[in-house]
Amino acid sequence: MATGAPAADLPPAPRPEGPARTRGDRLRPLATALAFLAPAIVLLGVWIVYPTVWTIIRSFFDRAGDAFVGWDNYKEIFENDALLKSVENNLIWVAIVPALVTALGLIFAVLTERIAWGTGFKLVVFMPIAISLFAAGISWRIMLDIDPERGAVNAAIGQVADAINEPGPLTGAKPSGAEVVQSGGAIALKDPVQPGQTALLGLTAIRATEVPDDARQAGRPRALPDGITGVVWRDFKPGGGKPGVVERGETGLPGVTVELRTPEGDSRSVKTADDGTFAFEDLPPGDYRLGIGSSTFQQGFDGVSWLGSSLVVISCIIAYVWVWAGFAMVVIAAGLAALPRDLLEAARTDGANEWQVFRRITVPLLAPVLTVVFITMLINVLKVFDIVLAVAPASVQDDAAVIALSMWRVAFTGQGDFGLGSAIAVLLFVLVVPVLVLNIRRFRREV
Amino acid sequence: MTTATAPPPASTTEGPAREGLGARIVGVLTKAPLQVVLIIIALIWLVPTIGLFMTSLLSAEDAGSNGWWRIFSEPSLATFDNYQSIFENDDITSSLWTTLIIAVGGTVLPIFVGALAAYAFAWLEFPGRDWVFIAVIALLVVPVQMALIPMFSLYNDLGIFDTSLSLILFHTAFGLPFAIFLLRNFFIGIPRELLEAARLDGASEWRIFMRVVLPLGLPAIAALAVFQFIWTWNDLIVALTLARDTQPITVAIFSQLRQFGSNIDLIAPASFVSMAIPLVLFFAFQRYFVQGLLAGAVK
Numbered sequence: 001m002a003t004g005a006p007a008a009d010l011p012p013a014p015r016p017e018g019p020a021r022t023r024g025d026r027l028r029p030l031a032t033a034l035a036f037l038a039p040a041i042v043l044l045g046v047w048i049v050y051p052t053v054w055t056i057i058r059s060f061f062d063r064a065g066d067a068f069v070g071w072d073n074y075k076e077i078f079e080n081d082a083l084l085k086s087v088e089n090n091l092i093w094v095a096i097v098p099a100l101v102t103a104l105g106l107i108f109a110v111l112t113e114r115i116a117w118g119t120g121f122k123l124v125v126f127m128p129i130a131i132s133l134f135a136a137g138i139s140w141r142i143m144l145d146i147d148p149e150r151g152a153v154n155a156a157i158g159q160v161a162d163a164i165n166e167p168g169p170l171t172g173a174k175p176s177g178a179e180v181v182q183s184g185g186a187i188a189l190k191d192p193v194q195p196g197q198t199a200l201l202g203l204t205a206i207r208a209t210e211v212p213d214d215a216r217q218a219g220r221p222r223a224l225p226d227g228i229t230g231v232v233w234r235d236f237k238p239g240g241g242k243p244g245v246v247e248r249g250e251t252g253l254p255g256v257t258v259e260l261r262t263p264e265g266d267s268r269s270v271k272t273a274d275d276g277t278f279a280f281e282d283l284p285p286g287d288y289r290l291g292i293g294s295s296t297f298q299q300g301f302d303g304v305s306w307l308g309s310s311l312v313v314i315s316c317i318i319a320y321v322w323v324w325a326g327f328a329m330v331v332i333a334a335g336l337a338a339l340p341r342d343l344l345e346a347a348r349t350d351g352a353n354e355w356q357v358f359r360r361i362t363v364p365l366l367a368p369v370l371t372v373v374f375i376t377m378l379i380n381v382l383k384v385f386d387i388v389l390a391v392a393p394a395s396v397q398d399d400a401a402v403i404a405l406s407m408w409r410v411a412f413t414g415q416g417d418f419g420l421g422s423a424i425a426v427l428l429f430v431l432v433v434p435v436l437v438l439n440i441r442r443f444r445r446e447v
Numbered sequence: 448m449t450t451a452t453a454p455p456p457a458s459t460t461e462g463p464a465r466e467g468l469g470a471r472i473v474g475v476l477t478k479a480p481l482q483v484v485l486i487i488i489a490l491i492w493l494v495p496t497i498g499l500f501m502t503s504l505l506s507a508e509d510a511g512s513n514g515w516w517r518i519f520s521e522p523s524l525a526t527f528d529n530y531q532s533i534f535e536n537d538d539i540t541s542s543l544w545t546t547l548i549i550a551v552g553g554t555v556l557p558i559f560v561g562a563l564a565a566y567a568f569a570w571l572e573f574p575g576r577d578w579v580f581i582a583v584i585a586l587l588v589v590p591v592q593m594a595l596i597p598m599f600s601l602y603n604d605l606g607i608f609d610t611s612l613s614l615i616l617f618h619t620a621f622g623l624p625f626a627i628f629l630l631r632n633f634f635i636g637i638p639r640e641l642l643e644a645a646r647l648d649g650a651s652e653w654r655i656f657m658r659v660v661l662p663l664g665l666p667a668i669a670a671l672a673v674f675q676f677i678w679t680w681n682d683l684i685v686a687l688t689l690a691r692d693t694q695p696i697t698v699a700i701f702s703q704l705r706q707f708g709s710n711i712d713l714i715a716p717a718s719f720v721s722m723a724i725p726l727v728l729f730f731a732f733q734r735y736f737v738q739g740l741l742a743g744a745v746k
Binding site: 029030032033034036037039040041043044046047048049050051052054055058108111112115120121123124125126127128129130131132133134135136138139140141142143149150151152155319322326327330331334379382383385386389390393394404407408411412418421422424425426428429432433435 | 478481482484485488489492493494495496498499502510511512513514515516560561563564566567571572573574576579583586588589590591592593594595596597598599600601616617619620621623624627652656677680681682683684687688697700701704705707711714715718719721722725726728729730733736737740741
């Protein structure tokens with residue numbers, strides 16, 4: 001600190017004598033303070049205080065700002081379906097996110113406390129806080145693609161779903177011709193068959209990719225005196241063809257399991273040959289039922305519509321929680337580190353198990369920190385904007401809208417309604433005022 | 448511990464030593480499920496970012512028909528062509544510059560202006576000081592939405608709509624309450640004797656601020672700088688509303704979103720680039736970042 005030298009080039013002003021001195025002395029510190037405060041006061045005044053007052057006043061005027069409309073804009077928020085929807089959506093956010101984020105943060109903080117690589121874990125979970133909510137939203141939009149071939153979440157769900165419910169070889173097939181009907185998931189002959197007859201099980205709407213490579217021209221089944229023969233084939237050829245008739249150019253479907261129910265109620269099954277034909281032999285006379293079981297047509301998992309209108313709010317919330325859980329974890333971990341160790345140890349030596357220590361000591365002691373996290377998230381959630389814009393495709397943005405997004409859309413896209421937009425902004429502001437009061441109390445204690 | 452330090456033949460310590468080892472194995476085993484759970488959680492947290500990066504390596508055509516995880520089995524699908532084309536795309540490169548200018552301006556200005564005010568609140572005497580301070584802190588909770596419409600009109604009237612400076616000033620004002628709060632609380636911890644000594648030597652308040660307070664306040668300033676830079680860099684709503692052609696990277700990507708599927712070869716790499724700088728800063732200065740966050744878990 002070179003404090004000696006400066007004194008030389010900047011001599012302190014000589015103190016004036018007499019009564020003038022006291023007045024100057026009183027004013028000079030005020031002037032200095034003002035000089036230091038002026039830039040901040042101008043910026044805060046012009047960019048925050050003035051707009052706040054202006055927006056409140058503007059919210060009582062119409063779209064063009066000419067006519068005073070009283071509370072009409074505020075009424076409009078709760079009468080307009082789209083705006084009401086965004087208020088409801090925001091309530092869902094408020095109900096889920098602050099509690100969920102705080103809980104996850106607490107769980108992560110406690111779990112990692114005594115793990116050697118806890119710091120690494122924290123870094124990974126905390127990382128999303130550094131990236132923009134917008135980019136985070138885009139990452140999740142890619143994750144949540146409906147097609148299990150592209151969206152990682154649906155791909156993972158698909159792995160499990162298809163293992164439980166194995167998709168059949170012919171997922172989209174429909175019956176073809178008047179003889180064949182679909183019942184339940186199965187496709188069967190409408191009428192019973194007797195030995196000596198042949199059965200034609202025509203199918204259409206089969207995807208080209210599902211026709212096996214070894215499929216050949218469909219065969220015409222030859223009748224057996226004491227058996228039932230038939231063919232399963234793709235009753236379709238370029239140009240259409242006649243339904244229910246095996247024609248040249250139509251392929252048989254090999255490897256399809258055909259089921260037969262005997263008059264006694266037993267069932268037998270056989271697989272079709274390369275040309276689609278099959279045969280049940282040695283059958284006593286009687287009425288038999290023939291068909292292809294539903295497992296052949298079992299649909300594969302085709303993806304949860306995460307970005308569709310019914311789930312898009314949940315999807316945005318998932319992305320948002322992914323971003324903020326790390327914040328909660330870090331703040332809570334800092335609180336955890338500050339807890340008195342000996343108190344916890346004393347409880348443990350007294351025979352309390354880990355759960356009791358957590359429930360009866362850790363959580364109550366952490367309550368102030370948990371409250372800070374919860375309230376911070378409450379404010380954040382009320383103002384949520386970017387992530388909805390990124391996650392929700394344009395077509396479902398009405399279903400995903402939240403208050404801040406509606407405010408922006410009403411004021412700056414299409415409608416350009418500054419009156420209504422101002423009212424929505426004021427609503428947002430009013431919702432965070434209780435938090436403001438809480439915060440001021442906290443700061444006053446700290447000041 | 449004992450097993451490592453005690454030599455094998457020490458028969459008397461064998462019992463307790465074995466117990467220690469056994470207890471340790473039990474400890475590891477009971478912790479094993481916890482470790483597995485944590486590893487799974489960590490992986491889940493990594494996947495979206497990895498997925499975005501891998502998607503950015505696929506051509507538009509491949510991205511349309513394949514999941515990004517295909518790259519693991521078919522590494523030949525990966526290509527840096529997308530990155531080459533976005534860095535040759537003038538819209539993207541100029542938006543990166545714009546982002547940088549706004550973020551630097553939106554960091555330096557609020558910190559300097561905030562430090563001036565914080566010094567006044569911490570060390571200068573004036574009537575109503577604490578009340579003014581509380582009023583400034585109260586502004587923390589005013590959502591930017593309250594200022595969008597009036598500033599949109601004002602910027603248009605003044606003819607400064609769609610300029611980097613007008614965006615910087617907006618970010619400065621909204622960054623100030625937090626900056627003042629954080630710096631004031633830090634400055635107040637500077638030993639009074641240091642300031643008194645400087646005053647006795649006849650240094651002006653300005654000189655004390657520049658020579659004593661700012662250097663001593665560097666840790667807090669660094670924390671704030673990392674925080675504010677990332678905050679401003681990541682902004683979408685302010686630039687989206689108060690600018691048209693002055694597009695930071697978030698807005699540039701936003702303008703491509705309507706063709707999400709077909710433009711994924713631009714959206715994914717541009718998003719990843721937009722994340723890269725905050726991430727580098729985050730990993731380099733995470734201590735400061737955490738400090739800034741903890742100091743005012745309020746913003």
